[in-house]
Amino acid sequence: MANMQGLVERLERAVSRLESLSAESHRPPGDCGEVNGVTGGVAPSVEAFDKLMNGMVAEFLKNSRILAGDVETHEYQEDRNDLVISETELKQVAYIFKCEKSTLQIKGKVNSIIIDNCKKLGLVFDNVVGIVEVINSQDIQIQVMGRVPTISINKTEGCHIYLSEDALDCEIVSAKSSEMNILIPQDGDYREFPVPEQFKTAWDGSKLITEPAEIMA
Numbered sequence: 001m002a003n004m005q006g007l008v009e010r011l012e013r014a015v016s017r018l019e020s021l022s023a024e025s026h027r028p029p030g031d032c033g034e035v036n037g038v039t040g041g042v043a044p045s046v047e048a049f050d051k052l053m054n055g056m057v058a059e060f061l062k063n064s065r066i067l068a069g070d071v072e073t074h075e076y077q078e079d080r081n082d083l084v085i086s087e088t089e090l091k092q093v094a095y096i097f098k099c100e101k102s103t104l105q106i107k108g109k110v111n112s113i114i115i116d117n118c119k120k121l122g123l124v125f126d127n128v129v130g131i132v133e134v135i136n137s138q139d140i141q142i143q144v145m146g147r148v149p150t151i152s153i154n155k156t157e158g159c160h161i162y163l164s165e166d167a168l169d170c171e172i173v174s175a176k177s178s179e180m181n182i183l184i185p186q187d188g189d190y191r192e193f194p195v196p197e198q199f200k201t202a203w204d205g206s207k208l209i210t211e212p213a214e215i216m217a
Contacts, residue, residue: 077102085110090129096121115140134159144170153177153195162190 073095074083080102085094088108096104096115103122106113112130115121118137125132127146134140134153142151143162153159153174162183163170172195174180180195196212203209 073097074099074104077104096123109146153180156180 074085075097077083077099078101080099083099083102083104085104085106086108088106088110090109090111092110094106094110094113096113096118098117099121100119102120103124106123106125109127109129110125111128113123113125113128113132115123115132115134115137117135118140120139121137122141122143124143124145125148128148131150131152132142132148134142134151134156136154137156137159139158140156141160141162144164144167146164147166148170150171150173151161153172154176156177158179159177160181160183161172163185165185168184172180172182174195178197180197182193182195183190184193198213199210200213201208201210
């Protein structure tokens, strides 16, 4: 945490120095002092900005685990099986972005959870009052310990959802996704049910009727 705070302070100082350049236009070229390790006038200030974006900002984004308002964010985590959000509130949204080969546990009750562009991610959570969304991801495993009203799967390849006894009334909404399975607790174990990927639609004389298509052997 101390390292992250130091990084934020360095960012603030560097950005403040870059902003001050416009107020120093009366100074001779090459006399703008040092900006983020680069000395010189206008052209060096551009170089300093590039250095800032490719250096400290990139480091901050890569290692970010920040609480910004009501959004708890986990980004760019890889090979981590110890990620835990333990202090939660009902109004919080958990946003998980580009995490790979990792497991995240969310304790307590949150408003919603979003999984975006993740691969081989395991998510375990207690309760969600809104929705769990899985977007543009691959090989996701979700275990519901408590309750959740809706789980949405969109543009995802491979999603396995383990429901609890209290979450059997959960609605699964899917689009443009494949290899989806819902696992239902039965006799101390789980029974797996695939989510249909193909559908057939027919006109019944007054409206269109759509239902899952049976796989022909």
